[in-house]
Amino acid sequence: MATRVLVVDDDPTVSNVVSAYLNRAGYDARVVADGPAAVELWPQWKPSVVILDVMLPGFSGLEVLRRMRAADNGAAVIMLSARGEEEDRVVGLEVGADDYVIKPFSPRELTLRVAAMLRREERLAGQDLTPTKLSAGPVVIDTGARIAYLNGAEVKLTHREFDLLVYLVSHAGKAYSKAELMQRVWGWDFGDSQTVTVHIRRLREKLEADPSDPKLVLTVPRKGYRFVGDVS
Incomplete structure (x- = not known):
């Protein structure tokens, strides 16, 4: 089964291009366009990686992330932010994002970051799990x-x-x-x-x-x- 990647962005140009790149790379990408839809689908669909825009209708990507981390959802998260949203990027990392990408960005680079995240998680999963x-x-x-x-x-x-x-x-x-x-x-x-x-x-x-x-x-x-x- 293909690895699931959830794309949360209200800009259809961004979400369509990103999801197309991810699908071509062999991932199962789904798109939602607002905060409430993300909060509903994320725990149900259980993606391995979430690409999450800061600015969303309904409520922000930061609020989406807060709710999911409070629910102990461990999916890896890459936040998307505009170049001027420095404070939002810092807050995103503090709330529990793994990294962020500044718009405009290369869809190819974003896809490579997803792949790097998944390789890391696979490597950790294969390690000795004996408590230390x-x-x-x-x-x-x-x-x-x-x-x-x-x-x-x-x-x-x-x-x-x-x-x-x-x-x-x-x-x-x-x-x-x-x-x-x-x-x-x-x-x-x-x-x-x-x-x-x-x-x-x-x-x-x-x-x-x-x-x-x-x-x-x-x-x-x-x-x-x-x-x-x-x-x-």
Whole structure:
């Protein structure tokens, strides 16, 4: 059965072109044009990837994403936004989007991003699922339950924030560039590095006593980021 991709956009030119590219690539693409229709179809049809525009009739793509993440819907999400909607892109990543694409965009590149997302999910699904406990300083992670703790208290993380934290803690002490994190956590060889920047900032807000003076997730000049602490 072909992998399902839901396209949510009220511009028929965009949705028709994107769905045509996806269908030619072998995916089963469906289109809806407003927020309420997306909220209705998404949990029923269970797509693996959702391409979600920020600006929608009914209610916004951000509201659609909030509702689906609150319902613990784990589909990968690529948000579409106009070039001037910087704050919406940041909020989208904070709510739980995996990445965003700025309009106008290349339908071919968008299709490649979908493929990269799916390869990553397949790779994770094929890994050993034996529950593992990771710890570094005050942070403890139960990878089987996908729960992180800070000083014994559970930390609420989005799907991608959790993946990023696991990778950094698993390689504590080693610095990684934004491009390396994009490739190793998101599985992409392309993309906007702000995706990583926003997720690092969110981790600091949730883990650091003073996010402006981090002690756990450090910036390494001219290199990137590293997590401090010995893994056990």
